[in-house]
Amino acid sequence: MCVGLSARVVSVKGGSAVIDASGARRTVSAELLSELEPGDYVMVHAGIAIAKINGSAAEESGQIMEQLDENGKGNN
Amino acid sequence: MRTAKEIIENYSGRPLRIMEVCGTHTHEIFRCGIRKILPPQIELISGPGCPVCVTPPGYIDSAVELALKHNVLITTFGDLIRVPGSEMSLAGARSKGAQIKPVYTPLDAVELAKSEPEREVVFLAVGFETTAPSACLAVKHAKSEGIKNFSLLTSNKTMPNAYRALGSCADAFLFPGHVHTIIGSGICRELQKNGVSGVIAGFQAEELLSALAVIAVKANSGAGAFFENCYRRVACDEGNPAAVKLINSIMEPCDAEWRGLGIIPGSGLKLNSEYADFDARIKFNVPECSGRPHAGCRCGEILKGVLKPEDCPLFGKVCTPLNPVGACMVSHEGSCSAYYQYGR
Amino acid sequence: MEEKYVTLAHGAGGSQTNELIDRVFKAHFANPDFTGDDAAVLTPGSGKIAFSTDGFIVSPWEFPGGNIGKLSICGTVNDLACMGAKPKYLSCAFVIEEGFPLDKLEEIAAAMEKTAAEAGVRIVAGDTKVAGKGQVDNIFITTTGIGEIMPGVRTSGTAAKPGDAVIVTGDVGRHGCTILLARNEFGIEADVTSDCAPLWGAVEEMFKVTKDIHVIRDATRGGVGTVLYEIAGQSQVGIRIDSAAVPVADGVKGVCGMLGMEPLYLACEGRLVVFAPKSEAEALVARLRTLPYSGEAAIIGEVVADPVGKVVLTTEIGAQTMLPPPGGELLPRIC
Numbered sequence: 001m002c003v004g005l006s007a008r009v010v011s012v013k014g015g016s017a018v019i020d021a022s023g024a025r026r027t028v029s030a031e032l033l034s035e036l037e038p039g040d041y042v043m044v045h046a047g048i049a050i051a052k053i054n055g056s057a058a059e060e061s062g063q064i065m066e067q068l069d070e071n072g073k074g075n076n
Numbered sequence: 077m078r079t080a081k082e083i084i085e086n087y088s089g090r091p092l093r094i095m096e097v098c099g100t101h102t103h104e105i106f107r108c109g110i111r112k113i114l115p116p117q118i119e120l121i122s123g124p125g126c127p128v129c130v131t132p133p134g135y136i137d138s139a140v141e142l143a144l145k146h147n148v149l150i151t152t153f154g155d156l157i158r159v160p161g162s163e164m165s166l167a168g169a170r171s172k173g174a175q176i177k178p179v180y181t182p183l184d185a186v187e188l189a190k191s192e193p194e195r196e197v198v199f200l201a202v203g204f205e206t207t208a209p210s211a212c213l214a215v216k217h218a219k220s221e222g223i224k225n226f227s228l229l230t231s232n233k234t235m236p237n238a239y240r241a242l243g244s245c246a247d248a249f250l251f252p253g254h255v256h257t258i259i260g261s262g263i264c265r266e267l268q269k270n271g272v273s274g275v276i277a278g279f280q281a282e283e284l285l286s287a288l289a290v291i292a293v294k295a296n297s298g299a300g301a302f303f304e305n306c307y308r309r310v311a312c313d314e315g316n317p318a319a320v321k322l323i324n325s326i327m328e329p330c331d332a333e334w335r336g337l338g339i340i341p342g343s344g345l346k347l348n349s350e351y352a353d354f355d356a357r358i359k360f361n362v363p364e365c366s367g368r369p370h371a372g373c374r375c376g377e378i379l380k381g382v383l384k385p386e387d388c389p390l391f392g393k394v395c396t397p398l399n400p401v402g403a404c405m406v407s408h409e410g411s412c413s414a415y416y417q418y419g420r
Numbered sequence: 421m422e423e424k425y426v427t428l429a430h431g432a433g434g435s436q437t438n439e440l441i442d443r444v445f446k447a448h449f450a451n452p453d454f455t456g457d458d459a460a461v462l463t464p465g466s467g468k469i470a471f472s473t474d475g476f477i478v479s480p481w482e483f484p485g486g487n488i489g490k491l492s493i494c495g496t497v498n499d500l501a502c503m504g505a506k507p508k509y510l511s512c513a514f515v516i517e518e519g520f521p522l523d524k525l526e527e528i529a530a531a532m533e534k535t536a537a538e539a540g541v542r543i544v545a546g547d548t549k550v551a552g553k554g555q556v557d558n559i560f561i562t563t564t565g566i567g568e569i570m571p572g573v574r575t576s577g578t579a580a581k582p583g584d585a586v587i588v589t590g591d592v593g594r595h596g597c598t599i600l601l602a603r604n605e606f607g608i609e610a611d612v613t614s615d616c617a618p619l620w621g622a623v624e625e626m627f628k629v630t631k632d633i634h635v636i637r638d639a640t641r642g643g644v645g646t647v648l649y650e651i652a653g654q655s656q657v658g659i660r661i662d663s664a665a666v667p668v669a670d671g672v673k674g675v676c677g678m679l680g681m682e683p684l685y686l687a688c689e690g691r692l693v694v695f696a697p698k699s700e701a702e703a704l705v706a707r708l709r710t711l712p713y714s715g716e717a718a719i720i721g722e723v724v725a726d727p728v729g730k731v732v733l734t735t736e737i738g739a740q741t742m743l744p745p746p747g748g749e750l751l752p753r754i755c
Contacts, residue, residue, distance in 0.1 A: 024674025047181020109739025154751030
């Protein structure tokens with residue numbers, strides 16, 4: 001379920017936004033997100049921007065693994 | 077520091093059964109070959125996470141009836157087109173002259189209705205909380221623009237009661253990141269209090285690996301049930317309140333039939349009375365069909381993780397991706413299709 | 421007054437048929453072997469010939485990077501080229517829908533003339549039929565071709581061997597993606613043009629590098645993924661592909677991301693999949709990259725002894741997983 005597409009906001013107008021994913025562009029609904037600006041990254045599902053994205057998968061995975069490592073040390 | 081992959085590959089703790097409840101998780105896990113690096117103690121179970129898998133045959137029958145008897149234009153997400161009903165799939169109906177059109181979003185279906193006011197357009201609203209906002213927005217747009225030839229055939233479902241029903245089937249859930257992008261992590265914390273563990277996971281290979289590593293470590297820390305959000309960059313704890321508010325203003329909970337699992341109380345969504353004009357069942361007086369799944373089909377047990385796809389007598393013989401019997405074979409994300417295509 | 425549309429009378433075999441042939445086809449296809457007699461009379465070379473036919477229906481009939489005319493020449497020329505045959509002669513049969521604009525028919529014929537000239541092939545015979553409104557979708561074209569196989573060359577789908585490298589001559593999935601976008605059903609825009617191209621030149625250059633090429637196949641509908649499964653089956657070998665090595669244009673990646681599609685299964689119309697010993701692969705790719713339609717050529721994998729008939733991908737986490745076998749209608753996957 002729920003194929004999500006990570007895309008960059010190109011422009012915002014009214015309740016919709018033009019998004020760009022690797023050069024593919026589409027107009028999607030931006031009605032469920034407030035204060036969207038060009039340059040933001042959003043998660044798009046079925047033509048709706050459902051969330052702003054904060055940071056990359058690599059960053060978050062790195063943080064999770066560091067945390068896991070520290071907790072592990074605490075337990076030893 | 078050990079990498080997530082090293083933690084998983086070298087896991088030597090107690091046996092773990094982890095249930096992914098999202099078809100896209102299933103698909104990505106197979107696509108990047110994560111199952112191939114799992115040690116024997118870790119088992120991944122593909123639970124009911126694909127809206128196509130859990131859509132009952134009777135729903136397809138209703139859509140086919142709308143298309144063939146009422147001559148409506150059926151708009152749908154692409155993967156529903158091959159799902160078998162009791163008599164035929166939408167692809168089968170199309171070969172008999174039915175108008176079936178795949179769309180990227182239900183908002184496009186509304187635009188289609190707007191451009192052809194003489195024609196009745198029905199959108200097949202399936203999916204979980206992630207997808208419900210798109211159907212709700214479509215109806216909202218149609219209402220505010222006075223578009224009267226658009227309606228939904230709803231079969232929307234919600235996850236919390238399914239989690240509660242399936243909690244005992246696994247040691248931990250891999251919670252679907254995009255469902256929780258909408259509904260937040262409240263339900264996960266409630267499940268944790270009741271002894272059910274899980275981790276919210278993203279969809280890229282490294283996100284799936286780090287989420288699985290967290291489960292592997294936490295499950296052996298002896299600290300009891302755990303919960304962690306490993307997809308904070310997209311799914312924040314409060315979810316998307318605007319989306320939840322939208323759903324609650326247009327739809328209301330109902331009991332829902334899940335193919336293979338039966339009826340789970342309060343696990344569905346239907347349009348509320350204010351939007352009844354947009355309910356295709358009311359508009360076209362479509363009776364609730366109770367379709368018959370194939371007698372040998374074991375989709376239900378496969379969804380619960382009780383059986384593996386190859387345990388089903390139809391798997392790979394009668395039932396293949398080109399000629400699917402059960403819905404688990406229909407969707408690319410279905411457990412059986414994924415097993416068939418990617419091998420074990 | 422000059423007529424602007426193809427009518428049923430143009431297909432009736434009378435004077436209007438002749439006018440259509442003179443105005444459109446003779447004007448563009450003129451060459452000494454195109455006589456207008458009932459059959460072309462040709463002098464074969466001394467070696468073996470390759471002979472192939474292909475029918476073309478594409479909606480829309482024109483698209484960024486080409487039209488059905490160009491496609492119909494490339495398709496048959498490339499089929500011949502894959503056998504190591506220099507394309508020599510083509511016939512073409514048109515089925516045209518009543519009401520099709522004559523100036524558009526001329527555009528198609530002009531594209532065929534240009535592409536045939538580039539491929540060094542002569543159009544020597546043709547046929548025109550007009551079908552009633554709604555009986556065909558604008559225009560269908562069938563081309564049949566004869567080519568002369570180069571001496572010392574033997575390619576076949578059964579000839580891939582363990583130890584061969586797998587080469588693609590460019591980025592994959594562009595034609596399929598272009599057509600998908602041109603139909604404008606999903607509201608997506610991307611800067612993608614069809615890869616449709618005649619590839620005899622690329623094949624000729626490859627054989628200058630080495631005659632030791634085992635398989636050449638053009639990836640058309642079904643894409644490169646389908647070719648890999650065909651060859652794995654016909655040659656009774658396994659194929660291993662490094663997914664990171666498969667060239668995919670950015671726009672194609674983006675569209676596939678939006679619609680949940682696999683670029684390896686999107687159609688190409690100007691890409692060859694080549695199997696040759698690893699020792700020759702680098703030199704082949706280096707030569708291909710100097711040519712107009714294969715600047716992105718790359719080694720994407722290798723042939724192994726087993727699993728027979730399967731295509732295995734090495735993924736981004738270094739695991740091995742099967743490429744899903746081809747099958748069924750390509751449907752956008754959204755949920």
